[in-house]
Amino acid sequence: MTVEETAEKIRTMEIRGAGRIARYAAKALLDHSQTLSGRDMASYRKEMQQAADLLVSTRPTAVSLPNAVNLVMKSLMGVSDIKTAKTNLEERAAAFVRRSEEAVSKIGKIGARNIRDGDVVLTHCNSEAALACILEAHQQGMDIEVYATEVRPRNQGHITARTLSDAGIKTNFIVDSAARFFMKEVDLCITGADAITVNGSVINKIGTSQIALAAHEARVSFLVAAETYKFAPCTIVGERILIEERSPDEILSPEMRKELRNVTVRNPTFDITPADYVDLIITEAGVFPPEMAYTVIREQLHWDSSDLSSDYPYCEEE
Numbered sequence: 001m002t003v004e005e006t007a008e009k010i011r012t013m014e015i016r017g018a019g020r021i022a023r024y025a026a027k028a029l030l031d032h033s034q035t036l037s038g039r040d041m042a043s044y045r046k047e048m049q050q051a052a053d054l055l056v057s058t059r060p061t062a063v064s065l066p067n068a069v070n071l072v073m074k075s076l077m078g079v080s081d082i083k084t085a086k087t088n089l090e091e092r093a094a095a096f097v098r099r100s101e102e103a104v105s106k107i108g109k110i111g112a113r114n115i116r117d118g119d120v121v122l123t124h125c126n127s128e129a130a131l132a133c134i135l136e137a138h139q140q141g142m143d144i145e146v147y148a149t150e151v152r153p154r155n156q157g158h159i160t161a162r163t164l165s166d167a168g169i170k171t172n173f174i175v176d177s178a179a180r181f182f183m184k185e186v187d188l189c190i191t192g193a194d195a196i197t198v199n200g201s202v203i204n205k206i207g208t209s210q211i212a213l214a215a216h217e218a219r220v221s222f223l224v225a226a227e228t229y230k231f232a233p234c235t236i237v238g239e240r241i242l243i244e245e246r247s248p249d250e251i252l253s254p255e256m257r258k259e260l261r262n263v264t265v266r267n268p269t270f271d272i273t274p275a276d277y278v279d280l281i282i283t284e285a286g287v288f289p290p291e292m293a294y295t296v297i298r299e300q301l302h303w304d305s306s307d308l309s310s311d312y313p314y315c316e317e318e
């Protein structure tokens with residue numbers, strides 16, 4: 001798949017979910033590097049940068065995307081020999097994909113320790129990391145039941161329900177607005193994350209914060225399963241995560257919108273759950289309270305405020 005094809009599939013959400021987006025972007029850079037002739041360093045660097053820019057422009061919120069692209073592109077820093085540059089970049093991209101897959105499986109193992117036999121778990125959207133915890137608990141023989149939300153407007157909950165059903169897990173499929181109604185039957189909530197800021201706020205699929213609020217009210221634990229590259233280094237220097245707003249066509253047809261002349265459709269794709277409503281963040285490096293986000297960014301992503309944002313050119317300002 002070319003960089004352009006990958007970018008288009010990410011934009012149209014054929015490739016979706018923060019972890020998958022990051023892996024596909026890294027793989028696209030690897031493949032792109034292999035197609036370049038390798039004779040002229042300046043044009044190699046320029047072509048790779050254009051590819052990186054295109055990939056990062058596809059969706060603005062999941063910080064895994066710029067984190068993955070930056071990690072791969074940083075392999076070119078200070079390298080003038082094209083053969084070394086290509087080898088470094090391709091190795092880094094392949095290593096990122098490998099480590100990302102390993103991270104999801106580690107998260108599953110760590111997350112399963114937070115689930116008890118007989119638990120009822122609620123999950124929202126379709127998160128590989130959150131599902132890894134649930135599937136691992138089931139594989140270990142725990143008798144668990146899941147509430148999976150529909151996830152309007154793109155119905156990612158259908159994918160989640162299918163995965164759970166195929167695994168033989170008893171699943172209740174509910175509309176998003178039924179989450180509070182059923183919260184009294186739930187023991188814990190587990191969601192994924194698209195970004196985690198330095199103050200421990202979690203950005204995830206729209207509706208997540210309402211579920212976290214309902215869980216808080218009902219004294220139900222709210223856990224977030226996320227690879228460390230979902231943490232946003234740019235938030236250390238005060239930058240904000242841009243919340244994507246997608247086309248109104250995802251919610252109401254153009255015909256209907258024409259009829260509703262005074263109606264504006266708003267379609268934010270993600271929302272922000274404050275750290276206060278998050279009990280734990282399960283990563284491949286262990287379990288952290290949201291208050292430790294700064295430490296995770298420094299120690300796991302090896303980044304602090306003395307790194308200038310030119311190393312992380314893709315953090316958007318709101």
Ligand SMILES: O=C(COP(=O)(O)O)[C@H](O)[C@H](O)COP(=O)(O)O
Pocket residue numbers: 016017018019020062124125126127128129130156191192193194204205206225269
């Ligand atoms: O919000 C979504 C997906 O949104 P979209 O469908 O708009 O991309 C997922 O919960 C996170 O990306 C985490 O997923 P994962 O754990 O798989 O990275």
